[in-house]
Amino acid sequence: MLSVPLRQSTGHNVHAPGKAPSLSKQKSKGTKIMNVVNNSEPILLDDRDSKAGKHVKIDKKTLSGYLLASPPLFFLVVFFLIPSLLLLVASFWTAKTFSMEPAATLANYAKALSATGFYDSLWIALQNGFWTAVLSTVISAPVAYYIVYRTRSNAVLYLALVSWFSSYLVRVYAWRSILGTNGVINSTLLHLGLIDQPLEWLVFSKFSVVLTLVHIMLPFTLLLLVSGLRDIKKDYLEAAADLGAGGATILWRVIMPMAHKSIVSSFMFTFVLAASDYVTPQLLGGRDAMTTGLVIANQFRSVGNWPLGAAMAYLLLLVFMLVYALLLGVLRAANLAPGKRYHD
Numbered sequence: 001m002l003s004v005p006l007r008q009s010t011g012h013n014v015h016a017p018g019k020a021p022s023l024s025k026q027k028s029k030g031t032k033i034m035n036v037v038n039n040s041e042p043i044l045l046d047d048r049d050s051k052a053g054k055h056v057k058i059d060k061k062t063l064s065g066y067l068l069a070s071p072p073l074f075f076l077v078v079f080f081l082i083p084s085l086l087l088l089v090a091s092f093w094t095a096k097t098f099s100m101e102p103a104a105t106l107a108n109y110a111k112a113l114s115a116t117g118f119y120d121s122l123w124i125a126l127q128n129g130f131w132t133a134v135l136s137t138v139i140s141a142p143v144a145y146y147i148v149y150r151t152r153s154n155a156v157l158y159l160a161l162v163s164w165f166s167s168y169l170v171r172v173y174a175w176r177s178i179l180g181t182n183g184v185i186n187s188t189l190l191h192l193g194l195i196d197q198p199l200e201w202l203v204f205s206k207f208s209v210v211l212t213l214v215h216i217m218l219p220f221t222l223l224l225l226v227s228g229l230r231d232i233k234k235d236y237l238e239a240a241a242d243l244g245a246g247g248a249t250i251l252w253r254v255i256m257p258m259a260h261k262s263i264v265s266s267f268m269f270t271f272v273l274a275a276s277d278y279v280t281p282q283l284l285g286g287r288d289a290m291t292t293g294l295v296i297a298n299q300f301r302s303v304g305n306w307p308l309g310a311a312m313a314y315l316l317l318l319v320f321m322l323v324y325a326l327l328l329g330v331l332r333a334a335n336l337a338p339g340k341r342y343h344d
Contacts, residue, residue: 220273
């Protein structure tokens with residue numbers, strides 16, 4: 001128990017231990033008295049000094065945080081927020097050949113929603129994004145678990161990041177040469193006599209598109225999952241095991257609820273990038289090459305209808321937001337998104 005030191009002097013009463021000392025009323029207006037533990041005298045605070053907006057000081061740590069955050073914030077505002085707002089405004093304008101006229105019309109959105117090809121390309125894009133996100137997250141999860149809880153070395157993580165040293169197109173063409181009719185897989189199978197003719201479905205199909213996108217997106221999901229799992233102390237897993245929980249129970253009841261934010265981030269990050277990609281489907285997709293990203297890109301570079309392309313882009317953004325809300329709803333229904341973090 002903390003005790004408040006007693007002060008004995010002329011005109012002051014000494015209080016017995018365990019009884020709070022009485023404080024004399026102050027005659028001056030607008031003052032408050034605050035007792036400080038282990039301090040023999042009260043400290044007077046003026047109400048006028050504590051009013052909002054007066055005598056507010058920012059410590060050096062907070063100020064340095066603002067200074068460090070200002071460059072990336074400025075970059076996001078100038079190169080992301082402002083262009084996005086301009087694109088939104090342009091979606092309500094009317095178009096002529098590679099030019100726009102200011103207007104306030106919903107004709108571009110109506111035209112996009114009434115086009116059958118827009119829905120077909122959107123369905124192909126959503127399939128590419130969904131399977132890429134699912135496979136990337138599922139493959140990255142055990143690797144991230146091994147990196148965080150089974151080894152102290154980051155060698156596996158560095159090996160996964162080595163692919164970033166090669167460009168995007170190099171990796172796409174590498175898979176095209178591997179999966180092609182005269183590629184490594186078909187040539188090896190033909191040489192071994194396991195097949196009589198090349199497997200055409202290996203390339204220019206949805207399989208080749210998803211496989212290539214998974215290879216490209218895998219390092220992103222791995223980094224996000226490793227970051228999320230490192231926030232979960234190993235003590236929680238050991239405590240669950242001591243209470244009799246098996247591996248599946250620990251995964252479902254401990255790891256996933258506590259790491260649900262990193263799981264959602266990795267899934268949505270991969271889903272958005274893969275669904276909006278149009279280079280890989282164009283080079284490896286064959287009949288499934290016409291995705292929404294390619295349709296939008298053609299509106300800007302080939303057709304010259306920028307307002308319609310902007311309207312399609314924002315419709316695709318709306319679909320991404322709906323997918324995000326649906327994913328959160330599914331996780332909450334399965335009690336895998338508690339809404340707050342239980343670990344510090």
